[in-house]
Amino acid sequence: MKPRPKHLVAALAVAAVLVALVVGDPFADPPARHALQPDNARVLAQGRRIYEAQCVACHGARLEGQPNWRERGPDGRLPAPPHDASGHTWHHPDELLFRLTKFGVAKVANLKGYVSAMPVYEGILSDEEIVAVLSWIKSQWPAEIRARHDEINQQAQQ
Known part of the structure; x- marks a missing residue:
């Protein structure tokens, strides 16, 4: 069997995550519960603290991620991807971002044996804390990226 190119494996993993989102997930809570709040000052203050304590070591102080994050x-x-406008985080609806953070790629996409350096935050962060950190990340995006992300959320709810 021929070895698969790295980009093909990554693309298949992303496709599996998207399929899981469309098909549904028995351990996911209702989407409205996990809507991001990038304009809520209290939520953003909490999210920033959590990001600095839990995420900055890998994803960077400026959300820049690690070098060669696609390899x-x-x-x-x-490696940890960027969460700024150059990354792919904003390409995913709130609910998928929440589920990936809480449960991890392997569980959300049902990829047995998938390894990731990203911790699973179930049991470490509460749902409210996960929403807060994701809200803070979204609040850092330029207005046009935030607007595009809002459109992605609307499409995902249809």
Whole structure:
């Protein structure tokens, strides 16, 4: 069997996550419960604190992620992607971002054996804290990216 190109494997993983979102997930809560709040000052203050404590070491102080984030390292894991406008975070609806953060890619996409350096935050952060950190990340995006993300959320709810 021929080895698969790294980009193909990454693309298949993303496709599996999107399929899981469309098909539904038995352990997911209603989407409205996890709507991001990028204009809520209290939520943003909490989210910033959590980001600095839990996320900045890998995703960077400016949301820049790690170098070569699309290429697997020697350990087979992808480096942390950027969460700024240059990354793909804003391409995903709120509910998927929430579920990936809480449950991890392997569980959300049902990818047995998938390894990731990203911690699973179920049992570490509350749902409110996950929404807060994701809200803070979204609040850092330029207005046009936030507007596009809002459109993605609307499409996902149809």
